[in-house]
Amino acid sequence: MEAIMKRWLRAVLATAALGGAAGALALQVVDDRGVAVQFERSPQRIVSVLPSLTETVCALGQCQRLVGVDRYSNFPDSVRSLPQVGGGIDPNIEAIVALKPDVVLMATSARGAERLQSMGIKVLALEPMSHADVRRVLDRVGELLQVNDAQQVWRVIDASVRAAAQSLPPKARGARVYFEVNSGPYAAGEASFIGETLSRLQVRNIVPAALGPFPKLNPEFVVRANPDVIMVGDRNFTGMDARPGWAGMRAMQTKRVCIFSAEQSDTLVRPGPRMAEGARIMARCLSDRLG
Amino acid sequence: MRVVVALGGGLLAASVLLALLGTGVGSSGLESLTQVWRDPTAAQIVWDIRLPRTLGAWGAGALLGLAGAVAQGLFRNPLADPYLLGSASGSSLGVALALALFGASPFATHWLVRLGLTGAAFLGAVGAVLLTLILARGVQHTLRLLLAGVIVGVVLGALVSLTMQVVPDVMQAMQAFMLGSTGFVGWSACLLMALVWLLCMLAAWMLSPVLDGLSLGEATAISLGLPLPQLRAALIAVLALATGTAVAQTGLIAFVGLAAPHLVRSVAKTTHGNLILLSSLMGGVLLMAADILARWLIAPQELPVGVLTAVLGGGYLLWLMHRGPTMPTRGTV
Numbered sequence: 001m002e003a004i005m006k007r008w009l010r011a012v013l014a015t016a017a018l019g020g021a022a023g024a025l026a027l028q029v030v031d032d033r034g035v036a037v038q039f040e041r042s043p044q045r046i047v048s049v050l051p052s053l054t055e056t057v058c059a060l061g062q063c064q065r066l067v068g069v070d071r072y073s074n075f076p077d078s079v080r081s082l083p084q085v086g087g088g089i090d091p092n093i094e095a096i097v098a099l100k101p102d103v104v105l106m107a108t109s110a111r112g113a114e115r116l117q118s119m120g121i122k123v124l125a126l127e128p129m130s131h132a133d134v135r136r137v138l139d140r141v142g143e144l145l146q147v148n149d150a151q152q153v154w155r156v157i158d159a160s161v162r163a164a165a166q167s168l169p170p171k172a173r174g175a176r177v178y179f180e181v182n183s184g185p186y187a188a189g190e191a192s193f194i195g196e197t198l199s200r201l202q203v204r205n206i207v208p209a210a211l212g213p214f215p216k217l218n219p220e221f222v223v224r225a226n227p228d229v230i231m232v233g234d235r236n237f238t239g240m241d242a243r244p245g246w247a248g249m250r251a252m253q254t255k256r257v258c259i260f261s262a263e264q265s266d267t268l269v270r271p272g273p274r275m276a277e278g279a280r281i282m283a284r285c286l287s288d289r290l291g
Numbered sequence: 292m293r294v295v296v297a298l299g300g301g302l303l304a305a306s307v308l309l310a311l312l313g314t315g316v317g318s319s320g321l322e323s324l325t326q327v328w329r330d331p332t333a334a335q336i337v338w339d340i341r342l343p344r345t346l347g348a349w350g351a352g353a354l355l356g357l358a359g360a361v362a363q364g365l366f367r368n369p370l371a372d373p374y375l376l377g378s379a380s381g382s383s384l385g386v387a388l389a390l391a392l393f394g395a396s397p398f399a400t401h402w403l404v405r406l407g408l409t410g411a412a413f414l415g416a417v418g419a420v421l422l423t424l425i426l427a428r429g430v431q432h433t434l435r436l437l438l439a440g441v442i443v444g445v446v447l448g449a450l451v452s453l454t455m456q457v458v459p460d461v462m463q464a465m466q467a468f469m470l471g472s473t474g475f476v477g478w479s480a481c482l483l484m485a486l487v488w489l490l491c492m493l494a495a496w497m498l499s500p501v502l503d504g505l506s507l508g509e510a511t512a513i514s515l516g517l518p519l520p521q522l523r524a525a526l527i528a529v530l531a532l533a534t535g536t537a538v539a540q541t542g543l544i545a546f547v548g549l550a551a552p553h554l555v556r557s558v559a560k561t562t563h564g565n566l567i568l569l570s571s572l573m574g575g576v577l578l579m580a581a582d583i584l585a586r587w588l589i590a591p592q593e594l595p596v597g598v599l600t601a602v603l604g605g606g607y608l609l610w611l612m613h614r615g616p617t618m619p620t621r622g623t624v
Contacts, residue, residue, distance in 0.1 A: 072459060087459070184467040185474070211592055216467075219474045220340045221318035221591035224332060235393055235460060239407060244477035245340045262460065 029144045031124045032108045039122065042146040043102030049091050052128050052272030053105040054079055056137055059153055059273035062145045068099045074266065075274070097121065103144065128271040129213075131196045138273065153273065160276030164283040165201045172290040175203045178227040178251070181269075183236045184216045193271045197279050203229075203286065219243060226250050229289055231258040231282065233265040258285035294559040295569065302572035306349060309579045313345030316583050318591035339477070347476030347540065348582035348596070349575035350484035352547050354491065354537035356574020359548030360555075360567040361495055361530050364502035365523065366433055373534040373548035376436070376527070377443035381419020382538045384447045385411040386468050387454040390461040409480070409539040412468075416535035419443050420527065430523040433509075470595030471544035473582045480540045487536040492571065494529045498522055499564035506563075545597040547574045550604035557611045577604055 027039040047068040048054040054073040057066055063076065068083045070091070083099065086092035088110040096104060096112075097119055104116055108127040116123050124144060128137045135154050142150025177198055179188040188194035190205045192213035198205050206225040207215060223245045230251045232240065237259050241247040251257055260268060260281065268278040314337055315324055327334045358373035366375065374380075389411035393403050403411070424430065427439035455462045501522040504512035513519055537544070551574035555566060581599040588594055 087456075090456075182463040182467070184463065184472070186463065186467075215592045216595070218318040218586045218591050218593045220336050223336055223340060224318060226332070233460075235390070236464070238393060238403075242407075242477075243475050244343060245335055248335060265460075 027144070027146070029124060029140055031140070032127045033113075033125045035125070037103070037122055037124050039102070039144075043122075043144065045099065045101045046103055046105060047085060047096050047099055047101040048073065048105040049085060049088050049096075049110060050105065050107045050126075051075070051266070052134075052270045053107075053126060053137070053141070055270065055272040055274055056128075056141050057105070057145070060138070060142055060145055060147050060150060062147065065145070067101060068096065093119075105141070130193055130271065131200075131275065134271050134273065134275055157273060157276045161197070161200050161279045164276065164279040167283050167287065168201060168203075169287055169291045172286045173202050175228040175286065175290055176206050176225070177203050177229045177231060177286075178206050178222055178225065179231040180233075180236055181214055182233075183240075185219055185222065186214050186216050187222075189213055189215055193275075194268060194278075197268075197275060197282065201279060201283055201286065220245070222246075223249060229256045229258060229286065231260070231285070233260050233262065235262065235265075256289040258282070258289065292561075295561050295565050298555065298559050298569055299565075299572060302569065302576055305576045306572065306579065309576065309583060310342075310345050310349070313348075313579060313583050314341050316587045316590075317341060318586070321587065343478045343481045344473055344476045345579060345582065347481045347484060348473040349579045350481060350488060351473065351476075351537040351541040351544065352551075352578025353488055353571040353575035354484060354533040355544060355548040355578070356551035357488070357491055357495060357567055357571040358530050358533040358537070359550075359574065360552040360563070360570035361502070361526055361533075362548070363552050364499075364505065364563050364566070365526050365530070366437060367505060368437075369553070370549070372546075373530065373537075374444070374543070376423045376440040376531065377419035377447060378416035378531060378534045378538060379543050380444045380447035380451060381422070382412040382416040382535065383451045383465070383469060383543065384454070385413075385415020385418070387451045387461060387465055388415075390464055391454050391458040408468075412542075413535045413539035416538050417531050419447055420531040420535075424527070429520070430527055431520055467595070468542040469597075471542040471597035471600070472593075473541050473578075473585075473596055474593065476540055484536060484540060487532060488571070491529050491533045492568065494525065495567045496564050498526050498529070499562065499567060501526065502563035541596075543597060544578060545601045546604045547578050547600050550600075550608050551577060553608055554604070554611070 026041055028036050030036045044065055045067045046057060046065045048057060048066060049070040051070070051073045054066065054069050055075055057063060058076050058079070063078055066079060066082060068085045069079050070087050071084045072087060073079050083095065085095040088107055091110065091112040093112055093115050096116060101121060103122045103124055105124050105126065106113060108125040113123045113125055126137050126140060128134050138150045138154050179194055179198065181188050187207045189207035189211050190199065190209035195205050206222070206227050226249055228251060237257070241252055246252060264281050267274050267281060315321055317336065324337065327337050355373050362371040362373055362375050363369060386408055389403050389406070389408055423436065423439045423443045426443065427435040430436060455465055501512070501517055504515050504517050509519070552566060552570040554573050555569040559569065578600060581596050581603055585594045585596040585599050
């Protein structure tokens with residue numbers, strides 16, 4: 001808490017000091033590291049090395065400013081033709097520098113930020129993890145791109161999630177869901193981004209928030225919880241019925257299993273502007289299986 | 292000899308006690324077994340999940356302990372472990388490719404579903420050992436075998452990393468495999484491991500005089516009239532089969548194969564026949580204990596069992612090492 005206060009204080013002080021300098025700088029954005037990044041004008045050449053940030057830029061209607069993306073960014077289609085500059089954990093510094101970006105958008109946890117900054121490239125580090133983060137990141141990137149409708153974009157997303165929740169048949173409300181992230185088995189708990197979406201859909205998660213966002217569960221916990229619906233990516237569904245005791249679970253016997261394609265999984269797990277689409281995918285499956 | 296019998300008896304008793312304890316430790320920590328007779332779900336959980344999982348942990352540990360003792364005797368090297376000939380990275384590559392190819396084409400998917408991840412891991416492990424043998428041009432030359440094993444391990448490991456880089460979706464599943472897990476061991480896997488264990492134990496027992504001969508040096512072993520190349524090949528087959536089976540069912544469990552023979556030697560100095568049997572029991576006890584702790588400590592979450600085997604086995608070995616002059620040396624092998 002204290003660290004956050006200090007960070008804010010620093011940001012406020014920095015802003016005040018800059019304000020005192022007679023507004024020589026047109027634009028300043030504070031990122032998730034607490035660093036105030038200054039720009040003379042809104043960046044026109046952007047490299048994004050996080051898929052959700054790529055999607056955020058495009059959701060704000062500024063896709064054309066992207067000049068490079070990471071190898072995992074695959075939405076919208078237009079970014080697939082852009083030069084790829086590695087991934088979040090192994091960004092290709094040389095390729096990024098060669099693109100002469102005005103700013104590089106990356107996750108706080110990504111590597112290479114110091115290296116890029118030492119070569120005079122501006123880095124804005126943002127880490128979207130939750131629904132609230134999606135809104136905050138939209139705001140920050142909106143400031144950066146100097147577009148005014150970030151709040152409007154958020155309102156549409158929020159309303160769409162609500163609409164998805166309302167589209168559910170009454171029977172689906174309160175259904176108990178197990179969302180498997182991978183066959184560890186790692187689950188998406190209430191505290192995760194996916195868990196938040198499930199809560200908004202008014203279904204119950206068998207993995208309580210106390211276990212953290214993505215706990216590695218004892219498989220027998222799932223068998224005992226006996227969820228009404230299982231949600232899983234097609235990659236991890238293979239062999240699920242061969243796990244000891246799983247075939248007898250209610251969801252498996254009544255075939256109430258939502259199996260998501262790789263593309264759908266991307267939409268579901270990325271904390272970005274497509275979260276409403278993710279909510280719709282889940283709602284559609286819940287309606288099909290429980291309606 | 293009395294020590295050997297006492298240790299064997301002690302390990303068997305520990306196995307039985309741990310197995311009983313293991314049936315009572317589940318997703319809510321230590322729980323009473325009384326409700327098994329009333330609640331069908333609880334009964335199913337104990338009989339179909341917990342019991343095979345506990346026994347399966349013992350089986351995999353026993354296979355690794357056996358393989359470790361064989362490897363250390365065969366290479367006359369106290370640092371040898373079951374993964375020495377590349378089976379670890381081989382099985383990782385098998386699993387990584389299976390995960391990556393899954394969904395890539397209907398044909399690949401069809402075959403992968405039939406083969407399963409355990410099949411892919413087993414084929415990978417055995418394939419890597421064969422590759423090592425080919426690169427070493429046979430089994431005669433110990434150093435060449437070791438080097439070939441290291442090379443195969445490094446190259447296949449690099450291919451695993453490359454696969455994860457290209458298909459990042461498999462990364463988390465791979466991590467789970469590399470840390471090892473006993474969570475999905477069912478009765479069929481238990482049965483398979485038990486059969487392979489019997490087969491390997493029998494073969495290793497019959498071949499153990501070769502290891503005793505080898506511990507005096509290759510020249511001595513040959514002068515004793517042992518047909519070394521054939522017997523070595525047979526021992527490597529035992530090593531590959533035991534390791535491959537364990538890895539296929541439970542992933543890469545760290546340290547059991549390396550530590551188990553040392554733990555046995557620190558208590559009893561004996562012939563290889565006994566050492567292999569005792570190491571196997573020790574490996575079983577070690578992994579079963581680690582599995583129980585893994586699901587107990589932060590239930591209903593699980594710790595990766597490989598982390599616990601490393602901490603438990605490593606900690607105990609370290610303690611033994613500094614306790615006194617009983618540190619196992621090559622001369623006592």
